[in-house]
Amino acid sequence: MNARRLIPSAALAGAVALAATALTGCSGAAASGTGKDGRLDVTASFYPMQFLAEQIGGDHVAVVSLTKPGVEPHDLEITPKQTGRLGQSDVVVYLKGLQPAVDEAVAQSGVKAVVDAAALTELEAHGPSGHDHAHAHEGEEGHAEAHAHDHGESGADPHLWLDPAKYAEVAKGVGAALEKADPDHAADYRKNTDELVGKLTALDAEFKNGLQNTASRTFITTHAAFGYLAERYGLDQEGISGVDPESEPSPARMKELQELAKKENVSTVFFETLASDKTAKSLATDTGLKTDVLDPLEGITDQSQGADYFEVMRSNLKNLQKALGSK
Template sequence: MRSGMSRRVAAACAAGLVTAAAAGCGTADGGDGGPQGSDASVSVVTGVYPLQWLAERVGGEHVDVTNLTEPGAEPHDLELSPRQVGAVAEADVVLHISGLQPAVDEAVAQQAPDTGLDAADLVELRAAEEGEGHEHGDEDGHEEHGEHEEHEEHDHDHGGTDPHVWLDPERMAAIADGLAERLAEADAADADAFRANAERVSAELDDLDSAYRDGLAQCASRDLVTSHTAFGYLADRYDLTQVGISGVDPDSEPSPARMAEVARLVEEHDVTTIFTETLASPAIAETIAEETGATTAVLDPLEGITDRSPGDDYPSVMTANLEALRMALSCD
């Protein structure tokens, strides 16, 4: 493992942040997500919570994992501190998803081009505009929705892909395998442990996938109305139709026309529940629910774990999401 605070400080200051880092470049411990000292063989930096969970499970005791997004923070809006830039530069592996966090993408490109591991290189990312609309014979509404989402994607620069890949357990298992191989390259002595851990994680994810398939097989409704379009992978995998009020970025503002379109769909298709989430304001979803007589419930996009999350780790939140879906969609 690369070590030495002097190299980390040099990397942070070399990132053009000397002034802002005046205090941070003189300290050897404390906040901002820099990796702390440990006996682990490999240092791993992750961009968002689900990747942190995966790295901890695959790496086990042999890795020291640092997540760049603080609990409760919106990952799309992440800005890195000088110390975090240094952590990226010093890590043996930087696991991220291109297009999700521009600040992380930039730091990897500039500071860790050889150690970055992009999940988009391990699994195929879906196009953001696919599956976000609905095909219920309303061609004009469908076209309007597509134009709106294209506008949102352009504004928030997700590169035309949906980065919320962790909401598909099968893709998460593939990322686990790819991460195990990269960790094995960084620490050959523990390669067998990494691969064995990845197999265990994959088995757990397979069980989760089976629970979703069984739990969502017979439902009265398959319309998944969400505050923003974070659930495209989940919808695709389990034959649901995602209808997002906002685009892939939760901070994007839907147009009045888009809100009216969603309200019309809710009424026409007897949608009973509009899903909000833990890290974004529920106000718009609540407005549509009040207008249509629907209720709201939380469907967590798992961008972070807080005291408002319906679980304390990736599997428990995914399980809570499944129960919320089954209730909202009236599944047998």
């Protein structure tokens, strides 16, 4: 299975406490929930955070994302205009450790109501290769650290939204934050949060049932973003290029994947919509495999296999079932 290393709970507790302090300190327009048009002005860092704010906030919020559709979130650079808008927000929802430019801008914004999704659930460190750690013994932390994602604090993997259960935990935290920022509409935020969590719980069940019996448990993808998904459903993720979907894999890595594909009965090499499919197609050609889309859901475009989070996640499930030989 995709090996993991839990981020120390003390660090998590500190982050949660920090977020809570920031939220209880909100005042003025943020506290009353009255922006220019009477709605709460929310800035989200990228699509998964935007989706939560929109679903929970409903008609009571006006949400703007710092990451435009089609832009690879990891490479985002903040414009002066965006920095200015960020400082005028009632609430900011972001995920610390994914976008360095956003982390810096949020820290300098002065906004009191800041919601860090990474502080709302327990993060883990995942290696780009599940098989590297499948037989690792406890105490080999140095070995796991060497293969961990180079994201966030302590090598934390930020791609938590690809696990519906973890995403539901974050949804609850975002809902609580909106309630604090706009108490007049707290009942609506609570209702919307409960409905969203219910949908995410149902999606989690769909993945568990849909991936329970498969011919293979290993999938190869260009972007090693699916560590949480793999861990949740007992799969092994093999990333071609690691965390950065644009980086070039070494010849040794390509050879390793060719051998692993044969050994693990892999049928498909997955690529994504926001990054080049060159390496995926190259590996597929060399090994006689098929290619398909596994979307890390960092943004929605016209090329996405769905119009929102739920539609794309269900497309991912369907593609995984086909590739893994679901029975």
